[in-house]
Amino acid sequence: MAKKDTYLRTWLHDTWEIGIHEFRSIFKDGGVMLIFFVAGLVYPLLYNVIYQNGILEDTPIAVVDNAACSESRRYIREMDATREVRVAYRCMDMAEAERLMQERKINGIVLFPGDFGEKLAHMETATLSVYCDMSSFLYYKNALMAVNHVMLHEIGQIQIERYAAAGFTDIEAAQLVQAVPYEENNPYNNAFSYSFFLLSAILFVIIQQTLFYGMSLLAGTMREQNRSFASLPDRMHGHGVGRIVLGRGGAYWLLYMGIGMYIAYIVPAIFGLPQRGDFFDILLLLLFFVTDCVFFSMTWSTLITKRETVFVLFLFMSPICLFLTGTSWPTVAFPGFWKVFSWLFPTTFGCQAFINMSAAGGDLATAHDQMIALTLQTVIYFVLSMAAVSLENWVLRNKERIREEGARRIEARFGVDLTEANERDLRIIRGE
Amino acid sequence: MGVWQNIWAVVRRELRIWRRRPVYLLGSIGTIAFCAIFFLTFFRDGLPHDLPIGIVDNDNSSMSRNFVQQLDATQLGKVVKYSNFEEAREDMMSGKITSICVIPEGMYADVSANRRPTFTYYLNGLYFVGGALAYKDILTMINLTNGAVQRQVLRAKGVNEREIMGRIRPIDIDTHQIGNVYTNYGYYLTNILLPGMLELIVIIVLIYSLGTELKYGTSKHLVQTAGGSMLDAVLGKLLIYTLLFSGIGLVLIILLYHWMGFPIAGSIWNMFLAIVLMVLASESIAIFILGCLPVPRLALSIGALYSVLGFTLSGFTLPIEALPPYVQGLAVAFPLRHYYLFYVQEVIFGAGFAGWWQEVIHLLVFLFLPLAVLPRLKGAFINQNFPKN
Numbered sequence: 001m002a003k004k005d006t007y008l009r010t011w012l013h014d015t016w017e018i019g020i021h022e023f024r025s026i027f028k029d030g031g032v033m034l035i036f037f038v039a040g041l042v043y044p045l046l047y048n049v050i051y052q053n054g055i056l057e058d059t060p061i062a063v064v065d066n067a068a069c070s071e072s073r074r075y076i077r078e079m080d081a082t083r084e085v086r087v088a089y090r091c092m093d094m095a096e097a098e099r100l101m102q103e104r105k106i107n108g109i110v111l112f113p114g115d116f117g118e119k120l121a122h123m124e125t126a127t128l129s130v131y132c133d134m135s136s137f138l139y140y141k142n143a144l145m146a147v148n149h150v151m152l153h154e155i156g157q158i159q160i161e162r163y164a165a166a167g168f169t170d171i172e173a174a175q176l177v178q179a180v181p182y183e184e185n186n187p188y189n190n191a192f193s194y195s196f197f198l199l200s201a202i203l204f205v206i207i208q209q210t211l212f213y214g215m216s217l218l219a220g221t222m223r224e225q226n227r228s229f230a231s232l233p234d235r236m237h238g239h240g241v242g243r244i245v246l247g248r249g250g251a252y253w254l255l256y257m258g259i260g261m262y263i264a265y266i267v268p269a270i271f272g273l274p275q276r277g278d279f280f281d282i283l284l285l286l287l288f289f290v291t292d293c294v295f296f297s298m299t300w301s302t303l304i305t306k307r308e309t310v311f312v313l314f315l316f317m318s319p320i321c322l323f324l325t326g327t328s329w330p331t332v333a334f335p336g337f338w339k340v341f342s343w344l345f346p347t348t349f350g351c352q353a354f355i356n357m358s359a360a361g362g363d364l365a366t367a368h369d370q371m372i373a374l375t376l377q378t379v380i381y382f383v384l385s386m387a388a389v390s391l392e393n394w395v396l397r398n399k400e401r402i403r404e405e406g407a408r409r410i411e412a413r414f415g416v417d418l419t420e421a422n423e424r425d426l427r428i429i430r431g432e
Numbered sequence: 433m434g435v436w437q438n439i440w441a442v443v444r445r446e447l448r449i450w451r452r453r454p455v456y457l458l459g460s461i462g463t464i465a466f467c468a469i470f471f472l473t474f475f476r477d478g479l480p481h482d483l484p485i486g487i488v489d490n491d492n493s494s495m496s497r498n499f500v501q502q503l504d505a506t507q508l509g510k511v512v513k514y515s516n517f518e519e520a521r522e523d524m525m526s527g528k529i530t531s532i533c534v535i536p537e538g539m540y541a542d543v544s545a546n547r548r549p550t551f552t553y554y555l556n557g558l559y560f561v562g563g564a565l566a567y568k569d570i571l572t573m574i575n576l577t578n579g580a581v582q583r584q585v586l587r588a589k590g591v592n593e594r595e596i597m598g599r600i601r602p603i604d605i606d607t608h609q610i611g612n613v614y615t616n617y618g619y620y621l622t623n624i625l626l627p628g629m630l631e632l633i634v635i636i637v638l639i640y641s642l643g644t645e646l647k648y649g650t651s652k653h654l655v656q657t658a659g660g661s662m663l664d665a666v667l668g669k670l671l672i673y674t675l676l677f678s679g680i681g682l683v684l685i686i687l688l689y690h691w692m693g694f695p696i697a698g699s700i701w702n703m704f705l706a707i708v709l710m711v712l713a714s715e716s717i718a719i720f721i722l723g724c725l726p727v728p729r730l731a732l733s734i735g736a737l738y739s740v741l742g743f744t745l746s747g748f749t750l751p752i753e754a755l756p757p758y759v760q761g762l763a764v765a766f767p768l769r770h771y772y773l774f775y776v777q778e779v780i781f782g783a784g785f786a787g788w789w790q791e792v793i794h795l796l797v798f799l800f801l802p803l804a805v806l807p808r809l810k811g812a813f814i815n816q817n818f819p820k821n
Contacts, residue, residue: 031732049756051744054754101610120602124598125604126603127603128605128606133610133611134612136749136751137620144607147605148605151603154602155601158603162599177582180549180550182552183550183552183553186554186563186567192557193557213736217729308640308729308732312455312458316633330480331527332562352527355527355559
């Protein structure tokens with residue numbers, strides 16, 4: 001056929017070929033397959049199994065009851081009945097309770113002083129003491145919540161008894177004791193479950209990190225073998241950076257839309273995580289997020305020159321990314337510098353948007369800011385990855401010339417013969 | 433050549449490699465320095481403050497305005513006002529505010545007329561720390577408000593101030609936080625996160641260091657340098673890396689408990705012991721993983737998966753007893769878990785040797801792991817009969 005292809009046809013053809021070639025490289029590389037399919041598919045399941053319960057119940061505590069009055073006994077009974085703690089030991093003195101705590105048999109101590117009942121009888125404030133094990137904040141939270149809830153209940157109880165004794169009717173007493181009754185709602189995470197908030201964030205961190213590690217692994221391998229992805233086919237005469245970026249990116253994008261849908265729809269369904277979002281809203285989020293992650297990974301993988309160095313240099317970023325999502329430590333409390341630093345990562349916005357839509361059941365409007373941020377990020381990372389590929393490509397094409405020029409300059413300055421020096425260096429490196 | 437000469441030769445060879453390829457020092461000292469700076473500055477405040485709390489004030493009376501002002505004045509909270517619930521709900525869903533308080537219409541009039549209006553609040557428990565702290569703050573304020581109403585009534589009846597206190601608040605709680613008096617999140621998390629990062633770095637860098645020998649075919653040269661003894665080759669590598677990682681570990685402990693002044697009930701010297709043992713145990717894990725799978729890229733991927741899991745299974749955030757029973761046993765396979773238990777005894781309770789001797793034994797048990805795979809690793813190093821990539 002003698003007809004000359006149009007620019008568009010050539011462009012599409014090239015992009016297609018590059019994409020297919022990238023697909024082949026991915027599936028031929030065992031390490032990348034391990035990261036994408038074992039880590040990408042199994043890690044979400046693993047974390048879900050680990051955090052399945054997500055709620056710490058019945059934390060064992062010890063009670064030292066020096067008062068031994070009816071009020072303290074009722075208090076102890078009510079604490080034992082709470083979801084948060086159970087009274088595992090009743091100790092004679094603090095020394096015994098402290099020993100139990102140090103042996104890790106209990107995670108909290110409640111001490112009723114000897115004058116507890118007496119003070120109540122005299123209508124004074126009776127104080128009880130709580131000692132919390134701070135080795136995990138969940139122990140602290142449980143002990144404190146149980147003791148406080150029982151306290152509020154007991155206060156009401158004692159006051160109503162007293163007003164009744166003073167001749168008030170039930171209704172009058174209730175009006176006095178609690179003039180403004182309150183109603184508590186925790187609609188998205190009823191029991192303050194650890195798994196709901198953490199898993200939703202972890203799922204999206206897994207998408208970003210596995211994509212980044214896998215892509216860097218492959219980019220590093222190619223650079224090692226001197227066939228960098230940035231090198232353009234000769235027939236393109238140095239044009240076609242866009243084809244490289246979109247062609248390669250397209251391969252990862254397709255793969256990760258699949259993995260992303262598995263992580264965002266199927267994993268939560270298997271483990272009963274809340275899925276209150278609209279199917280198409282979350283699909284739109286995935287489209288934005290995965291595209292962003294692809295260009296993010298492409299940009300940063302430029303730094304990786306050897307296959308395995310990505311783990312040595314960047315593995316530690318995974319836990320840090322999780323903190324930067326703002327789901328545990330609130331974003332308003334971030335120091336200014338780290339707030340700006342968090343804007344480097346797609347997860348910062350992706351996790352929040354996913355939580356707002358999937359776990360809280362919001363519509364796209366609730367993720368409005370995050371979607372805009374993701375779009376901006378995508379554009380910036382796209383430009384950066386284009387720039388990185390052009391730069392690397394230029395360096396590759398002019399490598400010989402740059403090296404020779406540098407060598408000539410040094411030779412001229414120091415008057416040494418570098419070919420000989422290189423030999424010597426190599427011998428030292430070999431350890432001879 | 434004697435054992436010491438062999439080891440010394442391997443050490444000198446390793447130092448040359450470090451000088452030639454900065455990735456080893458960058459990957460260990462560089463990354464841990466970044467992590468230390470990150471965690472120590474990120475949780476600088478210890479406890480978050482000025483958490484945004486949404487208010488929908490349908491009452492607009494002196495009483496409701498007073499409530500809003502007082503809530504705003506607490507250290508934890510900062511009030512954001514909304515004219516209707518719908519807007520506030522959107523903002524809570526999008527994570528802009530931690531919670532919403534709805535003050536019912538005519539609250540002041542109802543309180544005055546003893547009609548008991550209901551105050552409602554909503555929390556977003558998906559942003560965990562923010563939600564939990566805002567909850568605490570709102571609960572305190574609403575109980576104070578109730579107390580204030582009661583106080584007014586009692587004053588009107590002529591009860592004196594001391595008795596009023598006893599009547600409004602018959603029971604009070606005096607809380608003692610053992611090991612972290614200020615409820616400082618920074619202390620709590622950094623204490624384990626930084627050693628956890630060190631564990632991760634030890635495993636990855638050591639697998640990488642031994643793995644590259646296989647990959648570039650220099651493993652034979654390594655064994656030759658060690659006079660043909662695999663044990664000496666590994667010992668030489670271990671010696672120099674143990675010095676590096678233990679050095680980092682000791683600096684971390686000094687950084688935490690001396691320079692930053694994190695509370696420690698026991699002795700800093702015992703923590704030196706703990707971190708060195710954890711480094712040794714992690715090194716054993718690294719050799720074990722590479723010995724089982726002498727393919728650098730697979731070993732590294734497995735090492736990465738393993739060490740990231742270590743944070744979860746150390747049990748310092750969600751305690752191990754809250755995990756499913758069949759996962760709980762897995763925790764013992766992570767050096768960080770034993771370091772954490774050691775830390776609880778020494779730093780929190782100051783229990784000393786009696787508290788943590790078992791953890792020392794557990795960590796020492798890890799040291800037997802490399803022995804099991806050494807012959808296999810030797811075969812791989814000399815014959816280089818495994819895929820290199």
